[in-house]
Amino acid sequence: MERLMKxxxxxxxxxxxxxxxxxxxxxxGLPVKVSPLAVQTYDAxxxxxxxxxxxxxxxxxPGAAGELSPMxxxxxxxxxxxxxKIILGNTSWTLGAGLAHEIIxxxxxxxxxxxxxxxxxxxxxxxxxxxxxxxxxxxxxxxxVDYNNDPIGQFPLMQAVPKLTQEYVAAALVLDCGTPxxxxxxxxxxxxxxxxxxVGEIQMTVPDALTYVQSEQYTGMIAGSRGCAExxxxxxxxGAGLKTQDTMSVITLMITLFIVLGNIxxxxxxx
Amino acid sequence: MRKEGPMILTVISSLVVVFSTYFFLxxxxxxxxxxxxxxxxxxxxxxxxxxxxxxxxxxxYIQRKREGWFYSIILLVSMYAYLVLGxxxxxxxxxxxxxxxxxYSPLSSSMFALVAxxxxxxxxxxxxxxxxxxxxxxxxxxxxxxxxxxxxxxMWGGWSGFVNKWVMGTMNVAGxxxxxxxxxVGAFATALRIMxxxxxxxxxxxxxx
Amino acid sequence: xxxxxxxxxxxxxxxxxFTTGSVIDFACVLVLGVIIWVMVARARTxxxxxxxxxxxxxxxxxxxxxxxxxxxxxxxxxxxxxSVDNPQTLAAFxxxxxxxxxxxxxxxxxxxxxxxxxxxxxxxxxxxxAYLEExxxxxxxxxDIRFLSAEQxxxxxxxxxxxxxxxxxxxxxxxxxxxxxxxxxxxxSFQGMIQIGGTANTHQLPFFVAAxxxxxxGEEMFxxxxxxxxxxxxxxxxxxxxxxxxxIGLVIVVGAILATVSPDSTFLKDIIGGY
Numbered sequence: 001m002e003r004l005m006k007x008x009x010x011x012x013x014x015x016x017x018x019x020x021x022x023x024x025x026x027x028x029g030l031p032v033k034v035s036p037l038a039v040q041t042y043d044a045x046x047x048x049x050x051x052x053x054x055x056x057x058x059x060x061x062p063g064a065a066g067e068l069s070p071m072x073x074x075x076x077x078x079x080x081x082x083x084x085k086i087i088l089g090n091t092s093w094t095l096g097a098g099l100a101h102e103i104i105x106x107x108x109x110x111x112x113x114x115x116x117x118x119x120x121x122x123x124x125x126x127x128x129x130x131x132x133x134x135x136x137x138x139x140x141x142x143x144x145v146d147y148n149n150d151p152i153g154q155f156p157l158m159q160a161v162p163k164l165t166q167e168y169v170a171a172a173l174v175l176d177c178g179t180p181x182x183x184x185x186x187x188x189x190x191x192x193x194x195x196x197x198x199v200g201e202i203q204m205t206v207p208d209a210l211t212y213v214q215s216e217q218y219t220g221m222i223a224g225s226r227g228c229a230e231x232x233x234x235x236x237x238x239g240a241g242l243k244t245q246d247t248m249s250v251i252t253l254m255i256t257l258f259i260v261l262g263n264i265x266x267x268x269x270x271x
Numbered sequence: 272m273r274k275e276g277p278m279i280l281t282v283i284s285s286l287v288v289v290f291s292t293y294f295f296l297x298x299x300x301x302x303x304x305x306x307x308x309x310x311x312x313x314x315x316x317x318x319x320x321x322x323x324x325x326x327x328x329x330x331x332y333i334q335r336k337r338e339g340w341f342y343s344i345i346l347l348v349s350m351y352a353y354l355v356l357g358x359x360x361x362x363x364x365x366x367x368x369x370x371x372x373x374x375y376s377p378l379s380s381s382m383f384a385l386v387a388x389x390x391x392x393x394x395x396x397x398x399x400x401x402x403x404x405x406x407x408x409x410x411x412x413x414x415x416x417x418x419x420x421x422x423x424x425x426m427w428g429g430w431s432g433f434v435n436k437w438v439m440g441t442m443n444v445a446g447x448x449x450x451x452x453x454x455x456v457g458a459f460a461t462a463l464r465i466m467x468x469x470x471x472x473x474x475x476x477x478x479x480x
Numbered sequence: 481x482x483x484x485x486x487x488x489x490x491x492x493x494x495x496x497x498f499t500t501g502s503v504i505d506f507a508c509v510l511v512l513g514v515i516i517w518v519m520v521a522r523a524r525t526x527x528x529x530x531x532x533x534x535x536x537x538x539x540x541x542x543x544x545x546x547x548x549x550x551x552x553x554x555x556x557x558x559x560x561x562x563s564v565d566n567p568q569t570l571a572a573f574x575x576x577x578x579x580x581x582x583x584x585x586x587x588x589x590x591x592x593x594x595x596x597x598x599x600x601x602x603x604x605x606x607x608x609x610a611y612l613e614e615x616x617x618x619x620x621x622x623x624d625i626r627f628l629s630a631e632q633x634x635x636x637x638x639x640x641x642x643x644x645x646x647x648x649x650x651x652x653x654x655x656x657x658x659x660x661x662x663x664x665x666x667x668x669s670f671q672g673m674i675q676i677g678g679t680a681n682t683h684q685l686p687f688f689v690a691a692x693x694x695x696x697x698g699e700e701m702f703x704x705x706x707x708x709x710x711x712x713x714x715x716x717x718x719x720x721x722x723x724x725x726x727x728i729g730l731v732i733v734v735g736a737i738l739a740t741v742s743p744d745s746t747f748l749k750d751i752i753g754g755y
């Protein structure tokens with residue numbers, strides 16, 4: 001029994017790999033219950049005024065793409081179905097620009113969105129917090145060129161949005177996994193304004209972000225991959241978020257089982 | 272002047288930031304913009320220093336044929352080759368993007384995925400019923416894990432609701448707010464110590480005034 | 481084409497000179513500055529300053545260095561993955577100074593592994609200075625202060641490799657960490673290192689608490705410089721910090737009472753939010 005306390009970690013890893021592989025090929029199809037927070041987030045985006053401009057900021061890199069890229073995709077679907085104008089960009093997350101480009105391009109084609117008029121990609125800009133402060137005063141001056149290195153002054157969408165303020169942008173949708181992130185958007189752009197801040201968080205940062213949701217500083221939040229699965233159900237576009245839930249369930253059971261086994265061994269040794 | 276110079280620069284920069292943040296004129300004059308540019312320039316210079324450091328260390332490993340020196344060659348070749356490719360093609364280049372999408376991006380995602388395995392082994396090793404507190408931690412952890420996965424709701428329909436409302440929404444938020452309050456005041460005090468010249472560790476001082 | 485949501489208004493200064501919503505923030509800066517200055521003045525004139533409670537993680541730093549010295553293996557230090565604009569990295573510099581000095585004194589190898597070029601440059605200078613002040617400039621090896629990569633997971637890969645090859649006896653992680661914290665802490669645990677982890681990133685605290693021997697939670701990090709130096713002047717700044725927390729706590733209590741007694745009243749909210 002005491003050997004249950006000392007299971008080789010390589011065996012744990014092997015079981016984890018097998019469990020994940022099996023659920024990928026043989027999904028369980030467990031239903032995902034939608035939480036009030038997901039509904040709140042969906043409604044916050046859905047109820048923006050018609051023809052709103054939204055700034056979607058993908059503040060993540062390939063490390064967090066597994067959790068946040070499905071959220072970005074889902075947000076783009078909802079925004080484009082509502083026919084919002086979209087500005088997509090980030091600051092300091094250089095490697096996230098390419099990820100966002102790969103995601104938005106086919107969706108924009110699907111909805112016949114015209115580049116420069118209906119949406120624009122700013123790419124990644126250096127500066128972090130200071131860039132946000134500059135963009136609040138002069139967005140064109142802060143951004144200068146788009147993802148393709150073309151001067152942004154030529155695009156009608158950027159001509160219509162000279163500043164990153166509540167008068168021009170209805171909501172900021174920020175996908176956040178580190179620093180700079182959503183709290184910087186809150187402090188520099190949306191705090192004290194009518195611009196809504198809706199965030200997508202990786203599961204690790206959800207407990208911290210909940211404090212902002214409760215104080216209504218974040219209007220909504222997609223909470224980790226579970227939140228993404230709920231959100232995908234609401235928008236009617238099931239994607240990677242929903243697909244991973246069965247794997248989550250099985251991994252959770254596996255970890256619980258290992259914890260129980262370890263404690264059985266521990267209690268047996270204590271006796 | 273070796274220590275006083277950086278000290279004076281630190282204090283002046285701090286005062287400019289304070290003035291720009293809190294005072295109307297500072298914001299109107301946009302004093303932060305040149306500071307930001309100087310920070311970017313100094314960051315780039317420091318990045319070049321980092322390149323030199325990496326080259327020097329791995330160059331020594333290759334020269335001395337230290338164990339694993341072949342990997343040092345791979346590191347230096349890939350580092351400089353990607354640098355040159357990026358300078359020639361910019362980030363829109365075909366080959367540059369190909370390497371990013373097919374090498375860097377999957378590698379980065381895979382490393383992040385390793386966290387899952389380490390969490391598994393850490394959970395198995397650490398969650399033992401040693402003390403009352405450890406038991407409470409264990410029970411909460413299992414509750415939250417099952418509440419965040421659909422399997423919890425499959426076992427009991429109200430699981431995710433209970434976890435979201437009471438564990439995450441009440442207990443967690445209360446604890447987080449307390450910890451965050453301490454953190455932000457602590458960070459504030461650290462910044463103020465540096466501004467007032469009480470803390471000098473960052474300029475090679477003994478750490479105190 | 482214009483999608484103006486509201487008429488743009490020219491910004492108006494609050495109380496004539498402040499930006500909107502910054503008066504209370506600036507008042508907090510002033511209050512903390514005054515309290516710290518008073519405490520520092522008391523310390524300089526030799527008056528009694530309250531002590532800092534025992535922080536197990538900081539007490540263990542010397543123990544970790546001692547263990548590494550006995551085993552003849554290096555001490556590894558990681559100052560987080562953020563740059564010098566992060567307060568946690570600044571707090572880490574105080575720790576570096578102390579550890580480098582101890583390592584110089586006991587002739588223990590000190591490995592500083594950096595994810596950002598700016599902290600790398602600063603830590604190299606701090607370490608060089610520390611060795612000089614201990615009278616051991618010859619023992620300083622600049623190759624042990626390394627910049628590994630500016631990319632988070634490339635850095636992690638490099639650190640894991642160094643842990644495997646150099647086999648440090650002690651691993652001190654002090655600064656701003658993100659997803660890599662679990663990988664680093666677990667690898668160190670497998671290697672049998674004594675580990676001290678400190679971060680103010682609350683989402684990483686559970687990993688340090690689980691995998692490290694000692695964990696420093698949030699503000700304990702920011703008190704490290706004062707705690708390790710044991711100087712009354714620095715203690716005074718920590719006392720000032722605690723006083724500000726007490727004041728904020730009192731405001732929270734008053735707000736909670738007001739919200740309970742008169743839920744529709746926005747008196748306190750208007751004062752704090754309006755300025």
